[in-house]
Amino acid sequence: MMKEFLEAQGLEYKEVNVQLDAEAARKLVEETGQMGVPQTKVNGQWILGFDPEKLMEYVKK
Template sequence: MNQITVYTTNTCPYCTMLKNFLNTQNLAYKEVNVQLDQTAANKLVETTGQLGVPQTEINGQWVLGFDPETIMNLVK
């Protein structure tokens, strides 16, 4: 089972595209809205050095932005 977490904000069109892509691939994910969760936002910057969204953690690997090819390479 894949562990997928998508970090998003309310106003990010690529976040919506990414979630739609995961849904069409039938990949379950957890969404963390960093706009609403400052602690998660701080942790994200500490972990990846990036505040931009979407950022997706897949089985411990990070994907920055909307990158379906990399996502499909990382899922089991």
Template sequence: MMKQFLEGQGLTYKEVNVQYDQQAAQKLVEETGQMGVPQTKVNGHWVLGFDPDTLMQYVKK
């Protein structure tokens, strides 16, 4: 859902699959304390889960 939302908004993104990238998984837990996905980093802020309203607030900053 997050990828579809980002694409629908015309926003570019880099997808990182933490299931296959253990370094990325470790960094994610260090930065957020969470392992759940999706997690989206926008302008230095993490958005947990599918939360388009919060995501767009950070996009506009």
């Protein structure tokens, strides 16, 4: 759902699959303390789960 939302808004993103990239998974837990997905980093702020309102709030900053 997050990818579809980003695409519908015309926002570019980089997808990182933490199931396939152990180093990315380690960094994610180190930065957020969470392993749940999706996690989206926007302008230095992490969003856990699918939260389009919060995502757009951070995009506008």
